[in-house]
Amino acid sequence: MHSRWIRFAIAIAAGIGLGLLVGWAIAPVKYVDTTPDSLRADYKADYVLMVAETYQADGNLGQAMQRLAFLDKQPPLQIAQQGLTYAIAVNYSAADVNLLNHLIQALQVATPTPKGGSQ
């Protein structure tokens, strides 16, 4: 009787193993139809840089905010700041960092800050 329970437990473990084998090796998850908020930080930062490059050329802040909103549900300013943080962390060129700073400064002016200065 005791060995029967052991074999039963082994069968359960084998079932779990089989499930993992199917899930991880035979038919692994394919990432399709994902949303922009799931993008890795470096891709997000590069997207923010693209927006900054475009803003530098056309000066259209409204469009820049719209483009940033594509990336995440967070406020555009926050998205841009996260991009800048990443850019500095991985040593983007000074010119690119300047572009990001320029965009952030414009967003800060356009984004009303609550009284008291807290965000």
Place this chain on the structure above:
Amino acid sequence: MNDRRGSWYLLTGLVIGLALGLVYAWVISPVAYVDTDPSTLREDFKDVYRSQIAAAYAATGNLPRARLRLALLKDANPATALAAQAQAILAQGGPQDDARHLALLAADLGKASAKNTPTAVTPSLTLSVTSTLTSTPIFSPTPESTPTVSTATPQPTQMASPTETTVVMVAPTRTPVPTLSAPFILKERQQVCDPSLPEVLLQVQVTDAAGQPLPGVEIRVTWQGGEDFFFTGLKPELGVGYADFEMTEGNTYTAQLAAGSQIANDLTVPDCSQTGGANYWGGWLLVFSQ
């Protein structure tokens, strides 16, 4: 009693284990999509991403960087994807600037493979955007006569996390944006009689003063009760300064560059004759030059 139950309990255990694994995978700890790359984005999001790449390229002229960014989308043919998206935008009446940026990037990507100037070619894509002619003012794009100079300095820029393969950006190379300020003349206007063409085409080539083909130039064609716009460079395989429009027999067309040019009037579908005597519909070739 135990013997009669046999080994079914093993199968039961296996099924229970499988169920536990699935419950864990689907309910307790379901897949969370994080740290994905642009190639996994839904198609409509990819389109936005692609448009942004084109807009950034139009702003900086940094083709190597645009190439790297496009590579992230893993399109089979980035130039074709750009051109197709530009055409889709035009067909849906979307932002003209977006279409122009996409067309410009598509054209610049295809420059290397499109050195020959086509005269009578077989189109792979056909643009067909028709709108009723109303009192709406003629669309005129904002000329990019003062292209913004890229501020990027020639030093590498990382675009990947330290744990991943690092993509090194190369120094920017300014790609000239077509200058639309100088006037264009209708340098050439000729009938094209080629029975091998599957469609009746109004083919347009636009070149600058040096004879270099110009991508991203908008062409306006009107006829009784309708008008249409199309861009050069949407078929980079046929030349970056090339564009075409499918004509309909019975209409009389007028064509000119939207930014201003001489006008080609009275363009009707020509009646061509084969050597055997059979007739077929021909087309037109217009060459605009600065």
